[in-house]
Amino acid sequence: MEPKKFMNPYLAGFFLGLILLATIYITGRGLGASGSVKSAVISTMQSVAPDHIKNQKFYEEYLTEHQNMPLKNWLVFEVLGVILGAFISGLISNRLKLTLEHSPKIKSGTRIIGALIGGLLFGLGAQFGRGCTSGAALSGMAVLSTGGIITMMAIFGGAYMFAYFFRKLWI
């Protein structure tokens, strides 16, 4: 069966805005994503290398703030929902497919390396930026936070700056 068409972007954006608004009204905070990766990493380190992290400030600060339960965290639960919601959407739109997507002009190996490095940079950058496009940029715009909007402009401005140099990956 043919995969269904995507939703009109303005409509999707409107719904996204309503979801974000409801989130702020109910919980007082906005949406996020990168924070769950942070929780996962810290939780993993807690299990596999507890001695190593004992005197490392990054882990200590986080664990103290979260009472030694890095996974008992609003964002982790939210992201579990995101996985489920995206899956359901993919299911009803016939878009579920295990596939390594890449531009026909590059090899799949190139795409794998690109995804890995891109992910690494985003994970690193999201720490400095205290959030990613969801947590800092989108939620930041909703509450008009200066920091969030600065990070948003840096993300998109930076991407435009660097886009030319990596065009061969995409077009």
Added chain:
Amino acid sequence: MGPLVPDVIGNELNFIIAIFIGIAFGFILEQAGFSTSKKLVGLFYGYDFTVLRVFFTGGVTAMIGVIILGHFGLLDLSLIYINPTFLWSAIVGGLIMGLGFVIGGFCPGTSITAAAIGKIDAMIFVLGSGIGVFIFAEGYPEFENFYKAGYWGNVRIFETLGMSQGLFAFLLTLIAVSAFWFTTIVENKVNGIPNPEFKPARLYAGLSGLAILIGLSAFVMPDIKDSYLNDIENINYVDNYYIKEMTSDELAFRLIDDDNTLQVIDIRPMEEFKELSLPHSLSFTLKNLFVKDARAILAVKHKKYVFVGEDGVSSKKAAIIADRLGYDNVSYLRGGLTEFKQDIINYKKSSQLNSREAVDTDRFRTQASKVIPVLIEKNKNVVIPVKKTKRVLGGC
């Protein structure tokens, strides 16, 4: 009044809600097409501006929603999480993320969305992001100072730019609508064909007009607190606003009678309250009347609230604020504490008692002038300042 957490909705329930919010979030992201890197990077190469359309619409919708909820007192903006500004880290982090975006083709949220429907490149991206966090964690001793530099606090963009919230919201809405038209033109040029999705043009022109009007409304909606406080500066407004009056005699009677449906709200400065305050009275500032925590005190059923200030006008002003905020059974002490002191506490027997009424009043006040000061001494108040709930913890 929002936020509903932690009073109306406990922390455990909040986690469950997080899951449902996440489901909606993931569903919409996937429906919008954010589950494929090809569509996402189209933004940076001009062939697909979906990301800009969804993102900007979402952000502006939520922004205006927050302003409207704040204006109508449905959301306490002083309690919601405002991302803190650490200037240098914000910029550098953003630039690194931008680079990651055009190399990896995803951002964390979209990578999770795409991974959920089977995209292997997205799964690798997620793995990469974990490594990125690990690198930051291990290198933290080197990064920490930079990470915490340039702290501006939880400032909001319009404060930084020196304009009003409404003006900024309106300008941002204008920019968004202009960006939508501009990028659609670019997109059509790059692809060579006009996008059939954005017809009829008249519909979109109409929607643009509507969006601009709504953005304009944010402009004319000042903060509820500023608006109310401004109104009561107008003496005619205060005079013409009906609020039930309570006389000194009635208040004295209720105090002597130990009427426990009575709640005196004292809005004088703290030093004066500490020096002399009426039995069981609570100290509030005008500003504190607006916070979410005030509900616990002012919204108690069957309580009669009497607002007491130095004089009648200040007493009435406070009562007006409470009334406008929707609180019931609001009254103010006529003449304020000044008249109360004169009539009751420091009552001087008058030489002329011409009527039956005057005699009765005199008898009552003489008695009251003895009893009330005792009650005041006995009830030397522990000052109960309104407990300010801490701002919600958020962030990634």
